[in-house]
Amino acid sequence: MSAVYINSASCISAQDTLNENLFQHLKPQNWGSIIKAIDPNYKEFIPPAMIRRMSKTVKMSSVASQHALKEAGIEKPDAIIVGTGMGCSQDSEKFLKNVIDNHEEFLTPTYFIQSTHNTVAGQIALGLQCHAYNFTYVNTSSSLEFSMLDAKLQITDGESENILVGSTDEQTERTMELYQLNNTIKKSEDLPFDFLNSKTKGVIWGEGSSFFVLGKNKTENSYAQLNDIQISNRLETDGVQGFIVDFLSKNNLTAHDIDAVILGFSGDSDSDEYYIKAMNVFPDSALLYYKHLSGEFNTASGFSIFMACHILKNQQIPEVMMINSTKKESIKNVLIYNHLLGNDHSLVLLGKV
Template identity: 50%
Template sequence: MKTYINGIGCISTQKTFDTVFLEEAIHNNDENVLKIVSPAYKDFISPAASRRMAKGIKNGIVASAIAMKDAQIEKVDAIITGTGLGCIEDSEKFLKNILDNNEEFLTPTSFIQSTHNTVGAQIALLQQCKGYNFTYVNGAVSFESALLDAKMQIEEQEAQSVLVGGIDENGEYTTALFKLYGRIKQDNQQPYNLLESKTSGSVYGEGASFFVLENERKDNTYAEVLDIAIINTLEENEVESEITSFLKSNQLEISDIDALVLGFDGNIDFEIYYKNLAENAFAQTPVLYYKHLSGEYDTASAFALWMASKIIKTQEIPEIIKANSVEKPAYNTILLYNQLNGKNHSFTLISK
């Protein structure tokens, strides 16, 4: 069975809803932590319920609802989510309450909502979906793990339609720790231009991207998911041969790739993984990047898949995401490559 992307929904640090495709995107050079552009939550969630939900849950519910509407379906057979830090805001709240109240008289709400699988559970409750529901927490390949599972569910005919998504949110305290640890760029290093960065750390973000995968092609299909590969560790000089064999297993060569989406995040210590590919093997291929728009977070690659799906459907590449000036007459096969700090390498291949 083939796997098709039939619906997409994205809530991110750009206006990625109620627009055609990134025409309102802003390249922010001054912020090292990007904030979500909030949709009108009341259109999707009752205000009473919304008040008790962390933003990650709300963004997940809205993004999944947009994807379902886009796919023109009411029900799915399975819900699979990926998240790096889960509902980190509620985790922070609960830990703060423990300290503030000397471990006494604690309300359990924040604790209950702090688990990583809260988003998948809330979506299932709203849809009354009693099927397979799974959450992957695998660092920077959390979303790819979910996508791989969804593809296997469809291939094995366990499910005909799967809602798959990647969600992460920023927490104030966690963000401060990341700055301390050097995962986020320091506050006074503007402009934050990812392609010309000379500093370590990345520009951080948050978001929720959802996809409806189905086993049949429809008029509203975006792309076919051909293959996903996850590799824990690779040396800089091994990436190219790994990509070559990954493409070969799908009867493709580097010249067959119409666009390469790379996870440039401005971290000078690990940019070499991307630069090597862009300057050598894929020098004749349009190279795109996205973390200057979405920020870096564990499931940022879900934003990249949203972007690649849009490119295949619209056959257009917005200027704001181009990392080189190469163009192709048509964009039918797109390869996505991401890694975080030299680990958790992932390759995702989609085609028209």
């Protein structure tokens, strides 16, 4: 397959990622069990009358997608593809609360209409008056990877030239309560903790929205080449190294060709074993982690791809992300490995433009 280029990258997260000097403002987030995304000034991007009717995930996606399209110099993309794990959770909860409070009678349909997972992609298309291919992937932690794979296939097959691809997930009060009850989220007594050497179960939960314009042609603003993606729903810890080595071999690479590896350490003592196994494959690479900056959530990999794009473009690695002290003079290949609590494993290979 020929390379597909990432021609713009925009992210709203727990970090100030809309700032041009974002590397200088990265701060670890390990003092609370739930961390929220930093809200931009939505009034600069969305009419006030519309803001009131939008959930946070729609607002974040609207701003991030506008940023991405503007940076790429694209008015209307040939397709809009969005990945999300939880969709519009806020409106889903509001609708279900109305069902209970009103004893299933006299319900207004607004919250139900806005609660569907494809609301984000639909709202972006309405704003752009874009009638092209519009699709939403809901595949937990590999939702963005499936979206990018779809876009890559369309571009390499000649069906599209520029595609807007994004990911988004928001927090909701009731869902966070349930995650705390089933110990998905770390208990307060286990905070703070060392992400790389955690002895306790659970994660810090975050939220955010990341959007990219994938294109057929390289531009002056191109960040990276999207070389390949591989996804596996289930993996045994003993199979991780084979999973990675086979993927690299398919791309005519070895572990020594990978200059930086971004791993999704979440602080969950059980599922982080996968990343520890993966580290042993790369004795000569710069090893990085990122969920101490973004938190864990279904589409947290959007933050890692965003950071990888900036690392490749700037040829610089932020100190706050480094696991080891290895530094490369030139960063040509970056591999991102992510999963969510041991399920839905993904590998994304990016190359220098």
